[in-house]
Structures are given as structure tokens and as C-alpha cells.
Amino acid sequence: MPLLLGITLVSFSLTKALPGDPAINMVGERASPEVIESIRKEMGSDRNVIGQYVGYLGLLAHGEFGRSYYTNRRVSDDLKTKFPNTMLLAVGAMTIAVPIGLLLGFLAALRRESRLDHLITTVSVVGISVPVFWSGLLLMLVASFYLRLLPPSGTGELRFLVMPAITLALPAVATLSRVTRTTVIDILDMPFLQAVRAKGLATWRTNIVHILRNALIPIVTVVGLDFGSYLNGAVLTETIFGWDGIGRYALEGITKRDYPVVMGSIIVGTVVFVLINLLVDIAYHWLDPRVRLHKKGA
Amino acid sequence: MRLGRRGKISAAIIVVVLFVSVAAPLLTSHAPNAIDLDALKNAPSSLHVFGTDQKGRDVLTRVLYGGRISMGVAVVAALLSMSIGLLIGLVSGYFGGKLDTAAMALVDLVLSFPSLLLAIGISIILPPGIYTVMIAIAAVGWASFARLIRGHVLSLREEPFVDAARAMGCSPGRILFVHLLPQCIPLSLVMMGLKIGGFIITEASLSFLGLGAQPPVASWGSMIAQGRSYIVAAPWMVLFPGLAIAVTALCFNILGDAIQERFGLKKVRA
Numbered sequence: 001m002p003l004l005l006g007i008t009l010v011s012f013s014l015t016k017a018l019p020g021d022p023a024i025n026m027v028g029e030r031a032s033p034e035v036i037e038s039i040r041k042e043m044g045s046d047r048n049v050i051g052q053y054v055g056y057l058g059l060l061a062h063g064e065f066g067r068s069y070y071t072n073r074r075v076s077d078d079l080k081t082k083f084p085n086t087m088l089l090a091v092g093a094m095t096i097a098v099p100i101g102l103l104l105g106f107l108a109a110l111r112r113e114s115r116l117d118h119l120i121t122t123v124s125v126v127g128i129s130v131p132v133f134w135s136g137l138l139l140m141l142v143a144s145f146y147l148r149l150l151p152p153s154g155t156g157e158l159r160f161l162v163m164p165a166i167t168l169a170l171p172a173v174a175t176l177s178r179v180t181r182t183t184v185i186d187i188l189d190m191p192f193l194q195a196v197r198a199k200g201l202a203t204w205r206t207n208i209v210h211i212l213r214n215a216l217i218p219i220v221t222v223v224g225l226d227f228g229s230y231l232n233g234a235v236l237t238e239t240i241f242g243w244d245g246i247g248r249y250a251l252e253g254i255t256k257r258d259y260p261v262v263m264g265s266i267i268v269g270t271v272v273f274v275l276i277n278l279l280v281d282i283a284y285h286w287l288d289p290r291v292r293l294h295k296k297g298a
Numbered sequence: 299m300r301l302g303r304r305g306k307i308s309a310a311i312i313v314v315v316l317f318v319s320v321a322a323p324l325l326t327s328h329a330p331n332a333i334d335l336d337a338l339k340n341a342p343s344s345l346h347v348f349g350t351d352q353k354g355r356d357v358l359t360r361v362l363y364g365g366r367i368s369m370g371v372a373v374v375a376a377l378l379s380m381s382i383g384l385l386i387g388l389v390s391g392y393f394g395g396k397l398d399t400a401a402m403a404l405v406d407l408v409l410s411f412p413s414l415l416l417a418i419g420i421s422i423i424l425p426p427g428i429y430t431v432m433i434a435i436a437a438v439g440w441a442s443f444a445r446l447i448r449g450h451v452l453s454l455r456e457e458p459f460v461d462a463a464r465a466m467g468c469s470p471g472r473i474l475f476v477h478l479l480p481q482c483i484p485l486s487l488v489m490m491g492l493k494i495g496g497f498i499i500t501e502a503s504l505s506f507l508g509l510g511a512q513p514p515v516a517s518w519g520s521m522i523a524q525g526r527s528y529i530v531a532a533p534w535m536v537l538f539p540g541l542a543i544a545v546t547a548l549c550f551n552i553l554g555d556a557i558q559e560r561f562g563l564k565k566v567r568a
Contacts, residue, residue: 125555129548131499133506134522134540137529145530232414236503240526251507254418266419269412 065264070256075264078249083268085155086245089238090230092165097172098223104173105180106212112185120177127174132233136167136240153242164241168233172226179222183215217288224280231269305556308549315546319365328356330363331514339532349534351524357534360516361542367517369546371428371510372497375435376490379497382436383443384486388474390444391451401444408441417504428517431510435500439493446489447482454481484561491557495550502543518543 065075108120143163144152154160187193188211196210235247242248246265253261301309318325328346334354342349348357390401408416417434424430454460455478463473504510505519513520518539525535 125551126544126548129495129499129551130544131502131506131519131540131547133503133519134536134543137522137526137536138540141529141533141536229412231412235414235418236506239507250415251418255508262419266415269415273412 065267066260068253068261069258075260078261079246079264079268082244082246082249085243086234086238086247088161089164089168089234089243089245090227092161093168093172093230093233094223096165096169097176100169101173101176102180102219104177106184108177108181109184109188112188117181121181124174124177124181127170128178130170131236132167132171133236133240135170136164136237139163139167140241153240155242155244160241160243164237164243167240168230168237171229171233175222175226175229176219180215180219183218184211187211187214213287217284220280220283220287224276224283227273227276231273301553301556301560304552305560308552308556311545311549312553315365315542315549316369318362319369322359322362322366326356326359326362328359330359330516331355339528339535341532342534348538349532351521351532351535352528357521357538360521361518361538364516364518364521364539365542365546367428367511367515368498368501368505368519368543371431371435371501371517372494375432375439375497375501376494378432378436379439379493380443380486380490382440383489384447384479384482386440386444387447388451388478388482391448392455392470392474392478398448402448405441405445408438409445413438414500414503417500418507418509426509426512428511431501431504434504434509435497438500439497442493443486443489446485450482450485451478454478488554488557488561491550492554495547495554498543498547498550 065079067074068078071078104120104124108117111117140152140163143149150159150163193210231247234245235251237243238245238248239251246268250262250265250269252258253265322330332355334350336354338350338354339352340346340350340354346356346358348361351357351360386401386405390398416438417431420430420434420437424433460473460477463477468477501510501517502519502522505517506523508520508523511517511520513524521539522536525532525539529536
């Protein structure tokens with residue numbers, strides 16, 4: 001809650017610090033001063049800054065974000081239609097990234113210092129070094145224009161989702177496989193694994209039950225923290241593929257100086273972010289008995 | 299310095315990329331912004347090795363000149379991040395207490411918040427351009443330096459030489475900047491090695507979104523943004539600047555990993 005209030009304050013002062021007057025932007029510089037004044041009154045920007053902020057918080061409390069300066073649509077309605085799209089994109093990317101990232105990291109760790117390990121490590125460095133807007137454009141060029149497999153841009157069914165999801169998944173696969181690799185290597189060196197092996201458990205069982213379970217905790221942390229970079233990537237991928245989500249909406253708002261749009265998107269992004277972190281904390285409880293015991297003891 | 303084969307190759311490629319960007323005027327006979335209406339969107343040929351763009355400008359030349367902007371911005375942003383991170387990390391680690399708690403809470407916030415949105419937010423308050431991009435990157439980038447340095451200072455603080463300095467009557471300022479700062483420099487340089495690849499990508503992303511170097515000045519990200527509209531007719535306009543970003547960032551990342559391994563540091567990169 002303090003974080004959310006802080007974010008509203010920061011984003012509010014950011015938008016106030018921006019150059020340009022939205023009232024003048026709306027009607028153009030040649031409009032008469034009376035017209036501009038009446039618009040200001042209507043928008044409430046004739047009040048002082050604190051009054052504006054309090055007014056905005058009042059709006060927020062009712063689940064409202066104000067109206068866009070340009071389309072005059074409610075920002076909350078826009079966000080309601082765009083938010084599911086962004087979530088769909090993020091979930092799509094994670095569905096691709098999580099299994100592949102885990103598998104690659106696991107293989108690399110189990111065959112440490114082998115050719116396979118070197119190959120996977122290299123691929124994952126490449127993954128974090130290639131900008132998504134470039135890989136996305138190349139993917140679009142090949143899949144849509146040369147092979148004519150998928151539509152280059154748009155929002156909706158699966159065929160529109162495939163390319164942005166793959167693009168967004170690429171860096172995520174890279175980070176995940178890196179983290180999985182280091183985590184699994186750490187676990188492999190632990191004494192309890194030798195005990196497990198000495199007990200004569202089959203290796204595949206050791207791998208799945210003992211290593212994966214222990215590895216999941218750091219991995220879940222990273223997936224949660226990485227969600228911020230999904231939002232980053234979403235701005236770029238949504239722009240390239242014309243995916244009608246919050247990232248593109250926020251960027252449009254920024255270039256048009258449409259403050260209610262920018263603030264609404266930032267606040268929704270932050271709420272999502274806080275919720276994801278909460279989910280990660282809950283997941284700890286479920287994944288790691290030690291966390292539960294700790295709490296009871298305290 | 300032992301860096302392994304991959305680290306050495308990456309370092310060599312970085313040196314080459316730096317050299318060709320700096321020496322761009324000697325290596326190409328075209329001017330970066332020279333418009334040639336007889337050569338619009340020409341495919342790569344012996345005259346224009348990377349082809350030409352929608353205004354007939356030589357893409358190779360623009361990639362070379364663009365490297366100056368892209369790498370220059372990333373390096374300055376890295377130095378700026380390092381300085382801010384060093385200052386906050388030193389003060390926060392040495393004095394501890396409420397100041398430390400507040401500083402680290404801020405670090406957590408900055409590290410977890412979607413950095414591109416923050417950078418975009420900053421680059422619209424200030425007029426678009428390379429200085430704004432530097433500030434925007436540093437505004438996000440300082441946090442990982444601060445956290446690393448603060449941890450290091452926490453352990454340094456207990457060392458006998460700090461006690462000795464204190465016993466001799468050194469002011470906190472002197473202890474911080476004369477005794478502790480030099481001990482933190484190597485670690486921050488390693489961090490810089492790890493971060494700079496990412497900074498190149500962020501610079502490219504911001505330029506791609508039109509918030510960086512303004513036309514007609516070439517930077518790798520803005521070249522891709524321009525080429526985007528002509529991707530079917532002239533794919534080389536997108537291909538080559540992107541390749542430049544990817545190769546440079548890749549080499550910096552591999553080099554960063556190699557340096558990290560060389561110094562036996564674990565998991566500085568999350």
C-alpha cells in the first residue's frame with residue numbers, strides 16, 4: 001500500500017513536471033484564451049497541484065483513472081480491454097520460456113563442462129544480448145513476409161499471439177536457463193545428494209524429486225523478479241507486433257503526453273507487479289517447508 | 299589477465315568495434331548523412347557494402363558512426379551509474395542504520411520496477427537526446443552498483459585498517475573516500491563489465507522508441523526504427539544495425555562473465 005501511494009505520487013509529479021500544457025495540446029495554440037480556460041476548468045487543471053493530486057486519489061479510490069485527453073474515453077475502460085491482452089502475451093511467453101529454460105539449464109548443469117553445456121551457455125548469453133525489437137522484426141520478416149505463415153501484426157487469436165510470445169520468451173529462456181544451471185550446480189555439490197545416491201536411488205528419480213524440488217525456490221524467485229522485464233519487453237514487442245496491450249497503450253500515452261493514460265498504465269503495472277511478488281512469497285510457503293517451520297517457530 | 303579463450307576473443311572484437319567506430323571517417327568515403335536520391339534503398343553491393351537506406355545514405359557508414367553514439371552513451375551511462383552507486387553504497391554501508399534501510403529499500407524498488415518504463419518516464423521529462431538517455435540509464439543502473447558496494451563495505455568496515463584509521467582521528471569522509479573507496483573500485487569495474495552489455499541494449503531500445511539521438515544523427519536503435527517501415531523492401535536497413543547491437547552486447551556480456559569468473563565472484567548478475 002505505501003508502495004502504491006508512492007508510485008501514484010511519483011508518477012503524478014512526473015506528469016506534472018512534463019513540459020507542455022494538455023489544454024493547449026487539445027485545442028491547438030490558436031484557440032482563444034477563454035476556450036483554453038474553460039477546458040482547464042473542466043479538467044480541473046485550474047486548481048493547485050495538491051488539489052489536483054487529492055482529486056486524483058479520490059478518483060482512484062472509485063477505481064477510476066480519469067479520461068484520456070485525446071479520445072475522451074475512460075482510461076479504466078481502455079485498461080480493462082487492454083490488460084487481458086498483455087496478460088495473455090505474458091502467459092504465452094512464460095508457457096514457452098519456463099519449460100525450455102528449465103530443461104536447458106538442467107541439461108547444462110548435469111553435463112557440466114561438456115560440449116552441450118558450452119553450447120547452452122553460449123545460446124543463453126546470445127539470448128540476453130539480442131534486443132527483442134530486432135529479433136521480433138527478423139522473425140516477422142521471415143515468418144510473415146517470406147514464408148507467409150503468420151500475420152505480421154494484430155491482436156486476437158493464437159496465430160497473432162505466436163510471434164510476439166516467442167519474441168518475448170527469448171530473453172526469458174536465456175535468464176531462466178542461466179539461473180537453473182547455477183542453482184542445480186550448487187545443489188549437485190551438496191552432501192544430501194551424495195546420501196541420496198548412496199541409498200541407491202535411480203538417477204532420474206534423484207534428478208526429478210531431489211534436485212528439481214530444491215532448485216524451484218530460486219527459480220520461482222527469478223521468474224517473479226523477471227516479471228518486470230516481461231513488462232519492459234512487452235512495451236517493445238507490443239509496439240512491433242501491433243498487439244493491443246498496456247505496453248503499447250502506455251507508450252502512446254507517453255508520446256502524446258496523455259497523462260491519465262500514462263498514470264493509469266503505470267499504476268496498473270505496479271499493482272500487477274506487487275501481486276506477482278505476493279504470489280512468489282506464497283509459493284515459497286508451498287515449495288519450501290523450511291519457510292513454514294521458520295514462521296511457526298517465531 | 300587470464301580470461302579464457304572466449305573472453306579474449308570477445309575483448310578483441312570489442313576493440314575492433316571501438317576502433318572502427320572511432321576511425322569511421324578514415325574507413326569510409328561516404329558521409330553518414332549524405333543523401334543520394336539516385337541510390338534509394340539499394341541492396342548491398344561493392345559500392346554500398348551494407349546497402350543504402352530510404353534516403354540513399356550508406357548503411358555501413360551510418361552503422362560505423364552510430365557505434366560512436368551507442369557505445370559512447372553506454373559507457374558514459376555506466377560511469378555515471380558506477381559513481382552514483384559507489385557514493386550511495388559507501389555511505390549506506392558505512393553508516394548503516396535508518397539511512398541504510400531507506401537506501402536499500404530504494405534499491406529494491408528500482409531493481410524490481412520495470413526499468414524501461416522508468417527510463418521512458420525520465421526521457422520524456424527531459425527533451426529527447428543522448429544526454430537524456432545517459433541520465434535515464436544511470437537512474438536505473440546505479441542500484442545494482444549500490445547494492446554490491448554496500449555489501450562489500452559492510453565487510454570492509456570490520457577490517458583492522460578501518461579501526462586504525464578511525465583511531466588516528468580520520469574523519470568519516472576521509473575514511474570513506476581515501477581508505478574505502480579504492481578498495482571498492484575493482485569490484486565496481488567488474489560490475490561495469492557485466493552491466494555494459496545491458497546498457498547498450500537499453501540505449502538501443504530507447505533510441506528505437508525515438509527517445510534517443512534525434513535524426514539525422516545515426517544510432518543503432520534509431521536506424522532499426524527507421525528501417526522498420528521498409529523491412530520488406532530493404533531488410534538490410536534493419537539487419538545490419540541490429541547485428542551491430544547484438545554482436546557488441548554479446549561480446550561485452552561474454553567478457554563480463556569471463557572477468558567475473560576470473561575474480562571468483564559468484565552471481566553478481568541475477
